[in-house]
Amino acid sequence: MDAPKFQFSGFAESEPSGWLEPKRKAYLAPQSEGVAPVALDSPQWVVGRGSGVDFQIPDPKASRRHARILAVHNRYYVQDLGSANGTFVNRDRVINERLAHGDLVAFGKTVFRFLMTADPDRDYLKKLNLDALTALADAVDRKDPYTGSHSRVVARVAQRLALELGFSAAAAERVGIGGRLHDIGKISVPDAVLRKEGRLNDTEFAMIRRHPGDGAAILEPLRFLADVLPMVRQHHERFDGRGYPDGRAGQAIALEARIIYVADAYHAMASQRPYRKPLFQEFVRHEFAKSAGAQFDPDITQAFMRLLPAIPGLLSTLE
Numbered sequence: 001m002d003a004p005k006f007q008f009s010g011f012a013e014s015e016p017s018g019w020l021e022p023k024r025k026a027y028l029a030p031q032s033e034g035v036a037p038v039a040l041d042s043p044q045w046v047v048g049r050g051s052g053v054d055f056q057i058p059d060p061k062a063s064r065r066h067a068r069i070l071a072v073h074n075r076y077y078v079q080d081l082g083s084a085n086g087t088f089v090n091r092d093r094v095i096n097e098r099l100a101h102g103d104l105v106a107f108g109k110t111v112f113r114f115l116m117t118a119d120p121d122r123d124y125l126k127k128l129n130l131d132a133l134t135a136l137a138d139a140v141d142r143k144d145p146y147t148g149s150h151s152r153v154v155a156r157v158a159q160r161l162a163l164e165l166g167f168s169a170a171a172a173e174r175v176g177i178g179g180r181l182h183d184i185g186k187i188s189v190p191d192a193v194l195r196k197e198g199r200l201n202d203t204e205f206a207m208i209r210r211h212p213g214d215g216a217a218i219l220e221p222l223r224f225l226a227d228v229l230p231m232v233r234q235h236h237e238r239f240d241g242r243g244y245p246d247g248r249a250g251q252a253i254a255l256e257a258r259i260i261y262v263a264d265a266y267h268a269m270a271s272q273r274p275y276r277k278p279l280f281q282e283f284v285r286h287e288f289a290k291s292a293g294a295q296f297d298p299d300i301t302q303a304f305m306r307l308l309p310a311i312p313g314l315l316s317t318l319e
Contacts, residue, residue, distance in 0.1 A: 023124035024074050028055075028105065028112035037115065040076065041123075043132035045069040047107055048081075061085050061108030069099075070139055072187060072218055073124075076114065078105055079139050096143055096191050125221055133181055133218075133225075140186045143194050150267055152318050155179035157263035157307075160314055164303045165259070175256045178231030182260050185215030185232070212236050213245045230254040235261050240294045258297040262288075262304050265296070266311070281308065 027037035038055055046053045050064025057066075063083035070077045076099040080087040088106040089097045099105065101116040137151040159176030167175065186194065189211060193204045200208065216233035219225045234248060234257035241249030243261075269284045285308060292301035 022120040022122075024116055025119040025121045026071070026076055026114065026116045028069075029115055031104070031111040031113060038112070040069055040071060041121070041127075043071050043124075043128050044135050045071075046081075048083075049108075057107060057110045059108040059110045062110060063108075066107045068139070070136060070187065071124075072136065073221075074116070075188065076116070077139075077187060079142075083107070096139070096187075098188065128222060130177070130225075133184065136184050136187060136218075137180055140183050143186065143189075143191050149318055150271070151180050151183060153267045153315055154182060154260065154263045156314060156318065157266060157311060158260045160311075161259050161263060161300070161304055161307055162256070164307050165300065174227055175231070175259055177225075178228045178235075178256055179260050179263055181215065181219070181225075181228060182232050182235045182264065183211060183215065184218055185211035185213065188214055209236075209244050231256045231260055233257075235264060237261070238295050239297050253297075255297075258300055262296055262300050266304070284308070 026040045028040060029037040042054065045055065046065055046068050047055045047057060047062075048064050048066040049057055049059055049062045053065060063081070063085070065081050066083045067081055067087045068079045070079060077096060078087060078089060078094065078099055079096045080094065085108050086093045088094065088104075089099065090104050091106075099114045101114065103114045105112045105114055141150050141152075155176045156179075158179035159172045162172035162175040163169070186208075189207050193200065193207055196204065212233050212235060216229050219229045219232060231254060233245070234253050237243035237246065237248040237253045237257060238261075239250060239253070239258070241247055265288075266284065269287060270281075285305060288296060288301050288304060292298040
């Protein structure tokens with residue numbers, strides 16, 4: 001059935017080419033006659049048949065909290081929240097999928113058409129607060145079941161490491177925020193790439209390498225996170241200049257980003273992966289000692305070595 005006829009100023013013919021483009025309004029149009037489209041007017045939006053959701057659907061096939069819609073400027077994603085009967089985009093069952101104008105989205109038996117218009121959403125930046133961004137970080141974490149609390153771990157280790165290096169409590173907290181948000185650019189990386197057990201091919205690795213820049217682009221319009229933006233963009237830059245996306249080296253890399261890089265690498269080594277078990281602490285220590293001055297800032301590495309024995313206790317209270 002075609003979408004019901006409601007008046008909009010116009011539809012976007014193609015995705016705007018950059019973050020200087022205005023944020024566009026988007027809607028879910030129920031595929032039922034006479035039912036008004038639902039405005040996707042928040043950075044995150046939950047649908048289900050239970051109470052406490054943003055849009056309630058009277059569908060016994062839908063779960064109480066069925067799915068979430070995430071808005072990242074003019075990119076929209078639907079994320080299934082573990083529903084019993086699945087979330088579908090154009091009849092394909094999805095876990096996390098980017099939406100395109102005209103897509104059919106089904107929750108249970110209730111079907112909507114996703115519509116992106118040419119109407120500007122002038123209030124978007126007022127709604128995009130830190131809570132919405134951390135929800136986005138959580139969505140990224142859930143894309144990889146092997147690192148489900150990754151951003152929380154990196155945030156806590158990075159914040160504690162900043163204190164070890166002499167940062168004030170307030171400055172260390174900002175490093176923690178950078179750690180919490182460092183991977184938000186991965187929201188646009190396909191789940192199949194993030195969960196792949198084997199070696200990534202060149203195309204897949206190129207997708208991964210884009211995430212620091214994509215994450216920085218998400219934060220760019222937000223003045224209250226201006227100090228966090230370099231942490232997100234530069235958290236894969238190596239001390240020897242062989243990192244990405246910009247090939248920065250040494251002191252040209254923000255100190256906070258160098259701290260987050262160490263915390264990020266630690267959790268990558270210490271986590272269960274599809275292709276290996278977590279590495280022992282002594283092996284982690286050996287890897288950092290070997291890579292100090294090349295991959296990692298040597299001064300930060302020394303501070304991390306002092307902190308390493310305390311990290312399991314530091315992380316024991318994470319949810």
